[in-house]
Amino acid sequence: MKLKKLPYLLLFIMSIFLFSCESEEDDSGIIDSNDNNTSTSWADNYWKKSGEEVYIDLTSETPKFCSNGNPVPGTYSSLRWENTDIAFFTLFNAGDEVEFRIQKNGNSLILAPWDAAAQQTHNPSTYSLSNEFPCDGGGGSTTDNGEIAFYTRKDNGCSSISITVGSITQYLQYYYPDGISDCTQGEVFSLPAGNHSFTAQCNSTTWSGNFQITSGGCLMFDLQ
Numbered sequence: 001m002k003l004k005k006l007p008y009l010l011l012f013i014m015s016i017f018l019f020s021c022e023s024e025e026d027d028s029g030i031i032d033s034n035d036n037n038t039s040t041s042w043a044d045n046y047w048k049k050s051g052e053e054v055y056i057d058l059t060s061e062t063p064k065f066c067s068n069g070n071p072v073p074g075t076y077s078s079l080r081w082e083n084t085d086i087a088f089f090t091l092f093n094a095g096d097e098v099e100f101r102i103q104k105n106g107n108s109l110i111l112a113p114w115d116a117a118a119q120q121t122h123n124p125s126t127y128s129l130s131n132e133f134p135c136d137g138g139g140g141s142t143t144d145n146g147e148i149a150f151y152t153r154k155d156n157g158c159s160s161i162s163i164t165v166g167s168i169t170q171y172l173q174y175y176y177p178d179g180i181s182d183c184t185q186g187e188v189f190s191l192p193a194g195n196h197s198f199t200a201q202c203n204s205t206t207w208s209g210n211f212q213i214t215s216g217g218c219l220m221f222d223l224q
Helices: none
Strands: 046-049 054-057 064-067 086-093 096-105 108-115 125-130 145-151 161-165 168-172 187-192 194-202 205-213 218-222
Touching: 145 161, 145 194, 145 205, 161 187, 168 187, 187 194, 205 218
Parallel strands: 145 218
Antiparallel strands: 046 054, 046 125, 054 064, 086 096, 096 108, 108 125, 145 187, 161 168, 161 194, 194 205
């Protein structure tokens, strides 16, 4: 399986939110996302992404996200309920807007970017109920952290590129022919300010190098 080419700006941050090998979902029968209805209590919880330390807090009207103990940057709209099982919200970041849909799926929640023109979602991810939201209260300040987003512009012929920074290994699942514009795309690491090194591998192709993280900054690194 090769890296997948996705529409520009459809991945949520930070690799962060979306990782799935599911096919696109045809939602041609879904009602317009501007129709608002009242939510039910099923969503009023914390949710954790399957297999990753990514969390959603849906206990208030505006969703909050947490990745590896750090708040995910960006501004989020209030939830807009289509019916008791489906809601939409918008991510605003650096002048861009991406709409997302959440949908009840048994005891789980499905999160995916929403393509209003095609009336379908892309690359859905599954979240399960959680009893915690690591970015709530207490904890250390995140002001000394910055981010690096790794990406590639081409299909390197493997299912994913493994990227290791220190003791953390994450996987880049997609490629971006047009590049990326900020740290809401690519495979994102949130790291303390300072100098770091990385290694990456895709079959027989390897990369390595050093980079510097600045407090509150966003560094974009093209794996060429």
